[in-house]
Amino acid sequence: MKQPKVNRLRRMVTFGAAMALLAGTAIGMATPAMAQMEKRFSIPEETSLTPTPGGRINMLIRLDVQTLDPHVTSDTSGFLIVEQIYESLLETTMDGLQPALAESWEISEDGKTYTFKLRQNAKFHSGNPVTSADVKYSIERIQNPATASPRARSYSNITSIETPDDHTVVFNLNAPNAPFLTLLSTYGASIVDRTVIEGTGLNQTTDAGSGAFKLREHVVGQRVVLDKHTEYWREGQPYLDGIDITWNPDDNARAAAIRSGTVDFLWFAAPEFIDALKTDPAVKWFGGSGSLSLHFRMNTSRKPWDDVRVRQAVFYALDRQEILDIANSGHGTVLNAGYLPPDRWGSVKEPIYGAPDIEKAKALLAEAGYPDGFETNLLVISTSAFQVRSAEVEQYQLANVGIKVNLQLAESTVANAAIRANDFDIYQSGFSMTLDPDERFSSAFATGGGLNYGNWSDPEYDALIEKARTELDRDAREKLYQEAETILATRGPVGMTWASASYDVLANKVMGYNGDAGLSFRFYRNLWLQQ
Incomplete structure (x- = not known):
């Protein structure tokens, strides 16, 4: 690079x-x-x-933003714009976590109670003051299944939220939560004006932010x-x-x-x-x-992608360096292991895959009952040039092992509707890498996660993510994520390709x-x- x-x-x-x-x-x-x-x-x-x-x-x-609801948006354009409009309790900067709407916080000795003091001069765009009631409403809105927040799972261990006064918020957890403060600094935990949401609601000219x-x-x-x-x-x-x-x-x-x-x-x-x-x-x-990790997702609720051997054949067939060179002019990092590039905390440091192993890929397909390969469709957002280029390279690489890939180009709204309806074989995709691995690992790959398109489920992976969330020793927690990353790389639902520059x-x-x-x-x- x-x-x-x-x-x-x-x-x-x-x-x-x-x-x-x-x-x-x-x-x-x-x-x-x-x-x-x-x-x-x-x-x-x-x-x-x-x-x-x-x-x-x-x-x-x-690209245009899909939605400006901070608790629902998951596209990068939404990330960009929502962060101008909304603020969270904390903010993440190059110097670490900083106060934002909360000017201070305390954590109980058992790690299960977080008390935040809100600043008294913060106002929403409506002119309403930011209060503890708005904080309680915002986080409970994320937790509410009706909101369909893709990040709800990350807040599942909050048992109650107390508001002893207008500028004090107390979160009670059922267990220590290592990424909790970082989660509360993200746009996904934006604090919204409850009177606006319950009144006019969000629309093309009204927001509920304080940013x-x-x-x-x-x-x-x-x-x-x-x-x-x-x-x-x-x-x-x-x-x-x-x-x-x-x-x-x-x-x-x-x-x-x-x-x-x-x-x-x-x-x-x-x-x-x-x-x-x-x-x-x-x-x-x-x-x-x-901040973008690129991959294509295989719908494990459909044949043949429900067979781990077929997915593994794909993993061995890919030449990730070639995909990066053609799709992004070589700017970035190849992902020869899991979702995270090797310089990120929680990543697998050594490559799991190297040069393509075509014979191994073919043997796996034959073992799975596809000695002559099969035909499948790859859904791609047509207005994303680097995604289309990635898909075109993947198309001819998979042809080398007998998998005929038909590219389905679609506008972003059509493609997003299809993946949410589970109406796809493979989907060319990418996710922004979150500040703490838990947020993305829980939403995109854990059972029931809001962004777990194709409904992949692996009990061992789920258990590792749950354990990592409550593990407060940093080194031990990293090892848990590395184990989870190894599962993603060896039997998961996505073919990891490259991380952007x-x-x-x-x-x-x-x-x-x-x-x-x-x-x-x-x-x-x-x-x-x-x-």
Whole structure:
């Protein structure tokens, strides 16, 4: 993988290092794997300038958001926009967990009671104060099956929530929960204005958030317009008057837009344009690591994917480096083991798969009763160029072992409806990597998880995830996740392929980029325009 330049760095950190910070572990010298994931977060001469308030920026992303309900959204566009609108009790930064709507917290000695003190100057966009009743309502809304939150399982051990006064919230758990504070810092645990939800509800012009920006409008298929929250509790922020967000799946058009000055912020530029954009004096880039883990999911409730030998044949047939090279111009990390790349905490460090083993794959198919292979359909979002490229490579790689793959290209809304209805054979997919492994491992792979499309179930895997959640020793907990990752890699429902390397490209006048999108997008409140 070609490495980004690291000159003019004020600060460098790896996601693996950030994860260790979250776990309270001291960071020493970066490992070679970590060094491959270095990111540029700011430019020194910019950080010495005094931010100028005012102005709006135009941001260009790839796809429209599916929903702006923070407790339901699971797509990356939703992640981006929801984090501008909503806040959580805590916030995750490169320096670890920080206070947000909660200004302080205490944990009981037995690890089963968490008491949060809310700040008294936080207001929702409606003008209502943020209270303990809103916190209780928000978390119980996530737990409520009617909400269909994909993350509900992560909050299942909360037995009760008490609100002794307007600014005190007490969570009672049935067992210690190692990732609990991290979970409460994510957008999935956003605190919502209960009066709005129970009144008008969320719509294209109304949100229930308290974040740095509020929703003015969401014109489906066209734009999202965000305005400054003038009563935001962080004094003087946000600096911008607003953010205007549009989208275009055409990678060429998006690169042309930032180079021509049509937009100010190109979010997650396509990798094939990165080298050229880095040399353009009119723009500046930030990035080099990513937050997206790519795979294709096999529907284990359908034949032949219910047979572990068939899935294993696929695992051995894949050339993951070739998929990365063609799909993402080599920018990223091959996933030769589980869901997490090897520099992330909780990952399997040594490869389980290397070069394709075609003979072993064919032998497994024959053993499963498919000596001549079989035919199947691979569902792909048509407007996602790198996903389509991944699918095309996988198509010809699987043909090498006798599996004929028909590509089914569909718009994102159609594809998402199909997977939720369990109407697919294989689905080309990817998930953002969460701050703590529990959130994704529980929602995407555990029995009954909200994102466990195809309904894979493995009792041993489930038991490991449950045990890891209550294990407070960091090293012991990591070993449990590594065991779970090994199960995913050897008999799970997904063919892991590669983890992204993402880049943001900004016009030179946009200042204040000082965060890590692999952790959170909430640092956009720090952006400002040089006049």
